[in-house]
Amino acid sequence: MTDGPEQSRGDLGADSAPIRRVIVAHPRTLAALGGRQLPAGGREPVTDDLGRQTPLGDIYLRSLMRAQLRLGLAVVGVLVAVLGGLPFLFLAAPALRNAIVAGVPAPWLIIGVAVHPVILTLAFVCLRHAGRNEHDFTDLVERS
DSSP: OOOSHHHHTGGGOTTSOOOOOOOOOOHHHHHHHTTOOOOTTSSOOHHHHHHTTOHHHHHHHHHHHHHHHHHHHHHHHHHHHHHHHHHHHHHHOHHHHHOEETTEEHHHHIIIIIHHHHHHHHHHHHHHHHHHHHHHHHHHHHHO
């Protein structure tokens, strides 16, 4: 037995040379790669596209930003609907508008106390979905 690359080649024999891979690419492509070798798949990972701000990396980032924007707009929309609906609730229910609970007017209790759990719930949902969006983005980048 011999030491070295001949052991790992199996049945090729001791007299055959190791196989060398050669990149066939345009010189500008090689210059953009900075002389680096491509991975075994023949394509660079998406993380390089993100880091070098290539058009493909921009597409991936735009998809993440669109997902986060949709989430933010949905949360703000729900918050506006809840807070904007309170005046209509008070107009529709005059008994609620004039009610007093423990010496405090009911509208004050609703606006000052009942709205805060809604806001905290929306913040929790937003945070959870934003983390899920980022996790999905990371999975997408790592799979590519």
